[in-house]
Amino acid sequence: xxxxxxxxxxxxxxxxxxxxxxxxxxxxxxxxxxxxxxxxxxxxxxxxxxxxxxxxxxxxxxxxxxxxxxxxxxxxxxxxxxxxxxxxxxxxxxxxxxxxxxxxxxxxxxxxxxxxxxxxxxxxxxxxxxxxxxxxxxxxxxxxxxxxxxxxxxxxxxxxxxxxxxxxxxxxxxxxxxxxxxxxxxxxxxxxxxxxxxxxxxxxxxxxxxxxxxxxxxxxxxxxxxxxxxxxxxxxxxxxxxxxxxxxxxxxxxxxxxxxxxxxxxxxxxxxx
Amino acid sequence: xxxxxxxxxxxxxxxxxxxxxxxxxxxxxxxxxxxxxxxxxxxxxxxxxxxxxxxxxxxxxxxxxxxxxxxxxxxxxxxxxxxxxxxxxxxxxxxxxxxxxxxxxxxxxxxxxxxxxxxxxxxxxxxxxxxxxxxxxxxxxxxxxxxxxxxxxxxxxxxxxxxxxxxxxxxxxxxxxxxxxxxxxxxxxxxxxxxxxxxxxxxxxxxxxxxxxxxxxxxxxxxxxxxxxxxxxxxxxxxxxxxxxxxxxxxxxxxxxxxxxxxxxxxxxxxxxxxxxxxxxxxxxxxxxxxxxxxxxxxxxxxxx
Numbered sequence: 001x002x003x004x005x006x007x008x009x010x011x012x013x014x015x016x017x018x019x020x021x022x023x024x025x026x027x028x029x030x031x032x033x034x035x036x037x038x039x040x041x042x043x044x045x046x047x048x049x050x051x052x053x054x055x056x057x058x059x060x061x062x063x064x065x066x067x068x069x070x071x072x073x074x075x076x077x078x079x080x081x082x083x084x085x086x087x088x089x090x091x092x093x094x095x096x097x098x099x100x101x102x103x104x105x106x107x108x109x110x111x112x113x114x115x116x117x118x119x120x121x122x123x124x125x126x127x128x129x130x131x132x133x134x135x136x137x138x139x140x141x142x143x144x145x146x147x148x149x150x151x152x153x154x155x156x157x158x159x160x161x162x163x164x165x166x167x168x169x170x171x172x173x174x175x176x177x178x179x180x181x182x183x184x185x186x187x188x189x190x191x192x193x194x195x196x197x198x199x200x201x202x203x204x205x206x207x208x209x210x211x212x213x214x215x216x217x218x219x220x221x222x223x224x225x226x227x228x229x230x231x232x233x234x235x236x237x238x239x240x241x242x243x244x245x246x247x248x249x250x251x252x253x254x255x256x257x258x259x260x261x262x263x264x265x266x267x268x269x270x271x272x273x
Numbered sequence: 274x275x276x277x278x279x280x281x282x283x284x285x286x287x288x289x290x291x292x293x294x295x296x297x298x299x300x301x302x303x304x305x306x307x308x309x310x311x312x313x314x315x316x317x318x319x320x321x322x323x324x325x326x327x328x329x330x331x332x333x334x335x336x337x338x339x340x341x342x343x344x345x346x347x348x349x350x351x352x353x354x355x356x357x358x359x360x361x362x363x364x365x366x367x368x369x370x371x372x373x374x375x376x377x378x379x380x381x382x383x384x385x386x387x388x389x390x391x392x393x394x395x396x397x398x399x400x401x402x403x404x405x406x407x408x409x410x411x412x413x414x415x416x417x418x419x420x421x422x423x424x425x426x427x428x429x430x431x432x433x434x435x436x437x438x439x440x441x442x443x444x445x446x447x448x449x450x451x452x453x454x455x456x457x458x459x460x461x462x463x464x465x466x467x468x469x470x471x472x473x474x475x476x477x478x479x480x481x482x483x484x485x486x487x488x489x490x491x492x493x494x495x496x497x498x499x500x501x502x503x504x505x506x507x508x509x510x511x512x513x514x515x516x517x518x519x520x521x522x523x524x525x526x527x528x529x530x531x532x533x534x535x536x537x538x539x540x541x542x543x544x545x546x547x548x549x550x551x552x553x554x555x556x557x558x559x560x561x562x563x564x565x566x567x568x569x570x571x572x573x574x575x576x577x578x
Contacts (some may be wrong), residue, residue, distance in 0.1 A: 012382040018374065022448065023391035026398065027416065028363050029406050041416050044425060086301040093297035112309045114561055116509040118533040119554040122547050123315035125537070146308035147567055149301060177294065194412040207399035209512035210530065214538060224512070228401040231408065231516040237417075238409055247404045267453065268460040268495075 033059075033242035040238040059243035065226065069248070072206060072222040074137050079144030080201040084194075086145065087152030092182065094153065094170070095160035106157065113150035117210050128215055135217040143211045148201040155200070155266060159193030161187065196262035199255060206252045223248045313554070319547035326541035333353060339548035349549070351524050352532040358557070359528055360507045364500055367448045371454025371499070372492075378455070379462040396452035404516035407445045408434065412517075438518045438526045445513050450506075454499050461495030462488070493571065501564045508557060529553045 032040050034051040059065060090109070094102050124143070125134070133139035163186060171181050187194070209224045216225060227248055230241045256263055320339055324332040343349050375520065378389060395403065411418050412433040419429035433441045465488065473483055511530040514520060520527035520535065527535070537546035 008380075011377060011380065015374075015377040015382065016384075017390055018377070019388040019391045022451070025403075025406055025411060025448070026394055030578070032410060043421055045357070045418055045421050064527075086304055090298035090301035093294050097294045097297075099295070105302065109301070111304060111561075114306050114505055114557055115309055115313070116505075116550075116553045116557045117511075117529045118509055119550045119557070120309065120316060121514035121533070122319060122537050122543055122550055123312040126319075126543070127312065127315070141320060144560060146305060149305060153301065171385045192561060194375075203397065207397075209399070209401050209515075210509070213515070214534070224399045224401045227399070227405055228512065228516055233520075241405065241409065245405060249398045249402050252399075253394060254395045256393065260390065260393065263393070264456050264460055267456050 009267075021031070029242045032239055032247055032271070033246045035239050037237060037239045040242075043044060055239040055243040056247070059240045060247060063244070065223070065244055065247065068221055068223045071137065071220055073100055075140040075144060075220070075222055076205040078137065078141040079148065079205050080165040080198055082141060082145040083148040083152045083201055084198060087149045088156055088194075091153045091156035092160055092186070095157045106153070109150050109153050111150075112146075121211070124211075134215060135219045135221070137220050139215060140212065140220055143215065144205040144208065147208070147211075148204055151200060152197055155193065155197045156190070159190040161199075162181065162193075163189050177203055192262065193265075195259070196266040199259050199262055199265045203252055301307065316547045316550050316554075319543050319550050322544045322547075324543040326372060326543060335544075339544045340551075343548045343552065348524055348527075348532070352527050353552075353556075355439070355524070355526060356508060356528040359446070359510070359526075360504060362443050363446045363450060363507050364504055366443070367450045367454045367503065368496070368500065370447070370451045371458050373494075374451065374455040375458035375462055378459055391435050391453060393452040395449050396456075400449065400510070400512035401516055403445060403449055404513045407441075407448075408517050412441060422543055434518055435522065438522060442517055445517060446507065446510060449513075450503055453503060457499040458492060462494045465491050484574070497564065497568060497571065501561075504560055504564075505557060506561065509553070514546050529556070562564055 001013070031047075031049075033055055035046070035049050036052055036054070039049045090105075094106050128134040128139050133142070167185060167189075168181065171185050176185070184263050206222075207224060208222075209228065212222050212225050213228065216222070227245055230244075302473055320334060321334060321336055323335045323338070374392060378385065378392070409417070414420055414430055414432035414435070419433065423430050431437075469487060470483065475488055509530045510528065511534065514526055514528060515534075516529050518526045520531045524532075529549070529552070533546050533549045536542050
């Protein structure tokens with residue numbers, strides 16, 4: 001299996017080129033956010049320019065951006081906590097105390113994630129309107145919790161199954177209560193998995209658009225909805241738009257970069273088990 | 274005997290736990306029934322009504338009439354076709370790109386961490402930001418980067434969203450979903466047994482043979498799972514279409530999600546939108562059933578092998 005000396009470096013170069021091409025739109029967005037509006041429209045496009053923070057100032061503070069960012073934060077954190085709170089006990093029971101119905105329950109819970117959002121959006125809209133949940137944080141927390149709960153059950157059950165049974169058995173003979181067992185033995189062992197699960201919940205909730213767009217108006221509208229309003233702002237405020245867009249994705253991108261290993265682990269749960 | 278008395282307190286304790294733990298999944302189940310199954314049944318109910326929110330006083334039960342109405346609408350056929358075209362082309366393109374990138378990343382080279390970080394970023398970005406970015410900064414026919422590039426090469430500035438709307442939607446979606454495919458397949462490659470590869474190399478297998486007979490069969494499970502998950506997501510994409518093309522020009526890029534959105538929240542026809550929603554559910558179920566069959570067949574082959 002001899003191959004020419006240039007194949008290795010050639011493949012590496014190819015990898016660099018593809019990675020740069022994939023990342024380029026994001027790089028360009030970040031660069032545009034530091035240009036003046038005039039520079040953003042310059043022809044030929046400017047690679048070297050005098051950076052300015054003016055657009056960031058306007059995009060963040062002279063607009064409703066921060067209100068929507070707070071909405072996103074509240075909804076994302078609230079729904080992740082609720083999904084974990086409901087999903088972890090279920091996953092725990094499904095992993096350790098299997099009954100005849102456990103597999104069926106698990107399959108059913110996972111199948112709810114396969115339901116297309118458009119299949120339930122019409123009644124949700126009507127129900128939310130009648131219950132006064134439309135355009136509220138509570139309503140969005142409920143929807144996103146339901147969206148992430150199957151994922152929580154599926155992933156956490158797998159992580160619980162990885163805990164060696166001998167450890168649990170030993171603690172039970174010592175007379176540890178269920179809550180103690182959970183708090184002091186199981187949770188520390190599955191903490192990395194819990195982190196990966198929470199991260200995926202956060203990403204999905206943060207980026208969701210369909211439910212948010214149809215079930216909120218202004219009061220509870222998250223950043224994803226706010227950004228979509230730029231779809232008709234063609235040709236006018238690219239630099240400000242880029243600053244807002246960069247700020248909107250910043251927290252999740254950084255979290256994803258830092259926790260790449262957990263992200264990969266989370267996405268592969270199904271394939272590994 | 275001493276053994277029994279020693280474990281006695283624990284046994285009592287576990288009796289209590291036993292009665293408790295049976296009910297642990299209940300809150301999650303009740304919550305999911307309320308938020309997903311109740312609306313599902315209500316969709317079915319609404320689909321049997323004539324009900325337009327602009328004329329709410331005329332709401333009445335009318336049986337299955339909405340279904341023939343939906344099916345005989347020529348637009349509905351276009352919408353289903355668009356949904357399938359988008360889904361199939363995005364899944365196929367991300368699969369090819371994902372395998373290629375996973376193979377390239379499964380080597381040792383300088384700056385691998387940075388390269389992987391750059392490659393996963395499109396997946397982390399919210400779809401509306403991606404779409405707004407591509408629509409304005411890249412695709413804008415007058416000032417966009419693509420137009421500028423074409424002008425510098427002396428070509429005509431392309432109006433991507435007007436002239437190639439479907440292609441544009443697919444490109445942006447492929448850009449977003451390639452990292453997902455890549456990450457799953459990369460994990461698959463990394464779990465590959467190196468001894469097996471070395472043995473095959475000693476036997477004189479070329480790279481293509483190696484890929485065809487060792488790497489691909491090993492990746493199969495990962496590929497199937499990635500395709501299933503991605504297909505379900507792409508079948509109901511909405512944000513990219515809403516921002517990029519609003520389903521247009523005409524109905525050229527209207528998929529099922531966007532079509533139902535228009536029926537429900539622009540024409541306010543709750544009955545017909547619900548009937549369309551039922552079709553969306555049926556479509557998703559067909560996909561899931563197909564995959565379950567494929568997965569089962571795979572398992573059966575593994576058993577007989």
